Amino acid sequence: MNKNKKLFSACLAVSLSLLSKTLAAKEYINTLPPPETIPSGYIPEYRATLYLNGIKLQNRIPLKIINSDIFINKAFASTLYLPKIFLAQDNQDDINLSKINQISASYSTEKHALVINVPPDWLPEQKIELNQNSSPVNYSRTCGLAIDYDAYVSRNRVLDTGSLYLGARLFTGSGYLFSSGVANHYALRNAYYNDNSWTRYLSYYRQYFADNNTQLILGDLIASGSTWDSSVRMGGISFQKDFQLTPDKNIYQSPSIRGTAKAPSIVDIFMDNRKISSEPVSSGPYQINNIPFINGAGQVTVVTTDRLGNKTNQTIPLYKSTTLLAAGLTQFSANLGYLRYDYGYRDSYYRNPAFSGFLTHGVTQSLTDAFFMQSAQHLQMAGAGIRFLAAQYGVISLTGAVSSDNEASRQNGAKGDISYTYATRRLNLSYDHTSYSRGYADLSDYGYNSCNINRNSLQSVDQLWLSYQPVSNYTLGFGYFFIRPYHHSNWSMQNVSLAVPTPLSGQLSLSLSAYNASGHDVMTMLDWSLPLSDSAQARFTNTHAHSGSRNDVQLSWGGYGPQQTHADIALSRDENAQNYQRMAIYHGTQYANLNGGVYGYHDKTWWLQGSGTATWIDHAVQFNPQSQGAFVLVKTGVPGVPYYYGGSLKGYTNSRGYGFINGIQPGMPAEIAIDPTRLAAQYHSDRYRSKIRVYPQSGAEVNFSVRTSFPAQFRLLDNHFQPLPAGSVIKDEQNSSNAFVGYNGIGFLYLTDDKPTLLTVYRKAGEQCKVIIARKDFTSANVAQPTYICR
Numbered sequence: 148m149n150k151n152k153k154l155f156s157a158c159l160a161v162s163l164s165l166l167s168k169t170l171a172a173k174e175y176i177n178t179l180p181p182p183e184t185i186p187s188g189y190i191p192e193y194r195a196t197l198y199l200n201g202i203k204l205q206n207r208i209p210l211k212i213i214n215s216d217i218f219i220n221k222a223f224a225s226t227l228y229l230p231k232i233f234l235a236q237d238n239q240d241d242i243n244l245s246k247i248n249q250i251s252a253s254y255s256t257e258k259h260a261l262v263i264n265v266p267p268d269w270l271p272e273q274k275i276e277l278n279q280n281s282s283p284v285n286y287s288r289t290c291g292l293a294i295d296y297d298a299y300v301s302r303n304r305v306l307d308t309g310s311l312y313l314g315a316r317l318f319t320g321s322g323y324l325f326s327s328g329v330a331n332h333y334a335l336r337n338a339y340y341n342d343n344s345w346t347r348y349l350s351y352y353r354q355y356f357a358d359n360n361t362q363l364i365l366g367d368l369i370a371s372g373s374t375w376d377s378s379v380r381m382g383g384i385s386f387q388k389d390f391q392l393t394p395d396k397n398i399y400q401s402p403s404i405r406g407t408a409k410a411p412s413i414v415d416i417f418m419d420n421r422k423i424s425s426e427p428v429s430s431g432p433y434q435i436n437n438i439p440f441i442n443g444a445g446q447v448t449v450v451t452t453d454r455l456g457n458k459t460n461q462t463i464p465l466y467k468s469t470t471l472l473a474a475g476l477t478q479f480s481a482n483l484g485y486l487r488y489d490y491g492y493r494d495s496y497y498r499n500p501a502f503s504g505f506l507t508h509g510v511t512q513s514l515t516d517a518f519f520m521q522s523a524q525h526l527q528m529a530g531a532g533i534r535f536l537a538a539q540y541g542v543i544s545l546t547g548a549v550s551s552d553n554e555a556s557r558q559n560g561a562k563g564d565i566s567y568t569y570a571t572r573r574l575n576l577s578y579d580h581t582s583y584s585r586g587y588a589d590l591s592d593y594g595y596n597s598c599n600i601n602r603n604s605l606q607s608v609d610q611l612w613l614s615y616q617p618v619s620n621y622t623l624g625f626g627y628f629f630i631r632p633y634h635h636s637n638w639s640m641q642n643v644s645l646a647v648p649t650p651l652s653g654q655l656s657l658s659l660s661a662y663n664a665s666g667h668d669v670m671t672m673l674d675w676s677l678p679l680s681d682s683a684q685a686r687f688t689n690t691h692a693h694s695g696s697r698n699d700v701q702l703s704w705g706g707y708g709p710q711q712t713h714a715d716i717a718l719s720r721d722e723n724a725q726n727y728q729r730m731a732i733y734h735g736t737q738y739a740n741l742n743g744g745v746y747g748y749h750d751k752t753w754w755l756q757g758s759g760t761a762t763w764i765d766h767a768v769q770f771n772p773q774s775q776g777a778f779v780l781v782k783t784g785v786p787g788v789p790y791y792y793g794g795s796l797k798g799y800t801n802s803r804g805y806g807f808i809n810g811i812q813p814g815m816p817a818e819i820a821i822d823p824t825r826l827a828a829q830y831h832s833d834r835y836r837s838k839i840r841v842y843p844q845s846g847a848e849v850n851f852s853v854r855t856s857f858p859a860q861f862r863l864l865d866n867h868f869q870p871l872p873a874g875s876v877i878k879d880e881q882n883s884s885n886a887f888v889g890y891n892g893i894g895f896l897y898l899t900d901d902k903p904t905l906l907t908v909y910r911k912a913g914e915q916c917k918v919i920i921a922r923k924d925f926t927s928a929n930v931a932q933p934t935y936i937c938r
Contacts, residue, residue, distance in 0.1 A: 200430035270431025287847035291764035370482035383484015400471035443570030472509030541569030560587030695722030771807035781806035
């Protein structure tokens with residue numbers, strides 16, 4: 148009984164407590180403001196993803212849907228590339244996309260996105276640049292010294308001669324100091340007379356600035372007028388921009404194609420049934436620049452393929468010329484110094500301070516203009532020119548210049564030039580006409596009046612060249628050269644040539660040429676070359692003129708280059724029935740080029756020649772074949788290792804482990820590689836290829852750091868004596884090199900010394916173990932591989 152009373156009292160207390168809380172909550176709710184009602188005409192706004200012509204854009208766009216019509220704010224009209232005409236239709240802030248007939252718009256509930264398609268012409272033009280180097284290669288900063296030498300001696304019954312050319316280049320990493328000259332010796336054997344002389348050729352320092360494609364020259368230089376004006380030798384200072392530091396950059400007018408893609412597509416470009424480019428484009432207009440194209444006129448086929456596989460073909464005519472600068476590019480040269488005379492005869496004949504310079508600018512892809520001037524104490528000359536592309540019909544160039552010369556007497560003059568060039572795969576045509584007034588002069592003539600040199604003034608010069616290939620291996624050529632001086636009779640020369648194959652061999656060629664010099668004589672020449680094998684060739688030439696006929700027979704065998712031998716034998720019978728013989732042997736070694744032979748009529752002249760380049764790089768002296776341009780010295784430290792340039796075998800390292808690569812194209816990325824399969828098992832290198840750029844006339848060393856090492860193969864187990872999982876990373880803590888665990892826990896490393904090596908193995912995320920291996924564990928290459936527990 149008491150128990151029931153207690154239970155009743157507890158239930159009554161709980162009920163009263165719940166009742167009091169309910170009354171309190173009701174009183175609180177009654178104090179809240181009433182809920183707001185949605186006003187009539189309220190339209191919700193959504194922020195939806197935007198799909199424009201099938202492409203998902205990153206940004207979202209606010210929109211409203213009213214009676215199935217889609218509205219967006221005018222502020223977002225630029226996102227859809229809507230023309231301004233749709234923005235000025237009314238004073239509303241929103242645009243009804245459903246009322247614009249040119250577009251289709253819908254709202255996708257699945258994607259919560261606005262799917263809209265606008266005419267492709269509304270979209271901005273996409274510009275795609277082909278042949279752009281995405282991974283720039285740095286210039287080599289190698290410092291060193293290179294000395295080019297060329298020694299020549301000859302001897303006959305009357306005269307003994309000898310000469311030694313020396314050219315030294317001290318390259319500093321971004322420039323070089325150069326000096327060259329030749330020593331000559333002459334001795335008459337019967338007259339007891341000999342003469343020795345030294346003639347300096349050039350001395351200058353050239354500094355390159357690769358960042359802006361400019362160079363500074365101090366010393367002997369050639370003041371270039373490019374293709375617009377004459378060039379002169381000077382001693383002084385020159386500042387130039389000519390893009391030779393980036394030959395892989397397209398600086399000339401390059402064909403472009405334009406089109407419009409209705410949907411995201413792939414644009415394939417074909418030339419001669421060969422695909423030369425394949426680029427993805429989005430919906431809308433596009434422009435593809437820097438198309439790889441031959442020089443001259445031609446056509447390409449553009450195939451556009453959309454996502455559904457629909458294809459459209461279009462044939463586009465194009466024309467490319469390397470005489471027109473790309474739009475926006477500028478070339479210039481400014482030269483100040485003293486004019487140099489008697490180059491090659493006297494060392495230091497400098498006089499008459501002068502200035503020479505030109506500026507060329509690519510105005511558009513089809514128009515290039517130029518300004519040039521030359522100035523001295525008694526001479527002023529200035530001129531201008533333009534060069535433009537006449538649609539698909541070639542390039543026309545117009546140049547004019549005026550001068551004032553009072554070196555001997557006051558004379559004013561002018562020069563005018565007009566030229567035309569046209570080229571296709573089968574036809575090359577060029578014509579140039581230059582006219583001079585009597586008083587015209589420039590720096591190429593300046594300073595000779597004081598030497599009592601009589602200059603013949605020219606009135607005009609005409610040149611016409613034509614080469615036509617109607618079918619493969621058939622070539623017809625024609626040349627015409629006409630000079631009209633003021634004080635002498637006219638002089639002209641015509642040349643006609645024909646080259647055809649013969650039925651005896653596909654490599655056999657037969658050519659016939661004839662020329663007439665001002666009507667005084669007509670000469671014909673028949674040339675017949677016949678390959679005897681892959682390395683041997685025979686050649687017969689017959690020349691007939693008014694004075695008689697000349698017959699030449701030549702046999703050659705072998706090839707030119709490092710570690711190659713070439714032999715050449717020639718027999719001739721001239722117009723006077725005199726026999727002439729010549730024999731020569733050329734041999735290239737790893738250290739120098741050696742040549743020798745004999746030539747002459749009855750009295751023979753024997754000669755011998757040796758040339759090469761001695762280099763001093765990285766405190767090591769090396770003798771190499773001759774290289775007066777850019778070169779690369781390959782260092783492996785191991786003899787007999789093949790080395791490659793651009794994938795082509797260039798030779799094998801010599802007994803000191805050095806290789807020499809001549810003819811490196813300056814400014815172009817050069818890939819140098821060695822063949823690791825030709826290395827013995829005890830040699831190892833961390834890299835087997837390297838890509839560099841070399842400055843003009845400079846050298847670079849590529850050191851592959853081949854070192855003696857021991858190939859160690861071992862097995863790694865965990866604490867449960869199970870092989871470590873394949874793909875685990877093995878890190879050599881001493882040499883900071885990595886390897887991977889293979890199948891069944893097999894690992895492989897190169898040990899560079901006898902000291903114990905600590906290895907860290909990374910198995911899974913956050914899991915690692917360590918093990919120590921030593922050279923003494925690998926007593927012989929024939930024993931079983933050791934096994935280690937990685938803890």
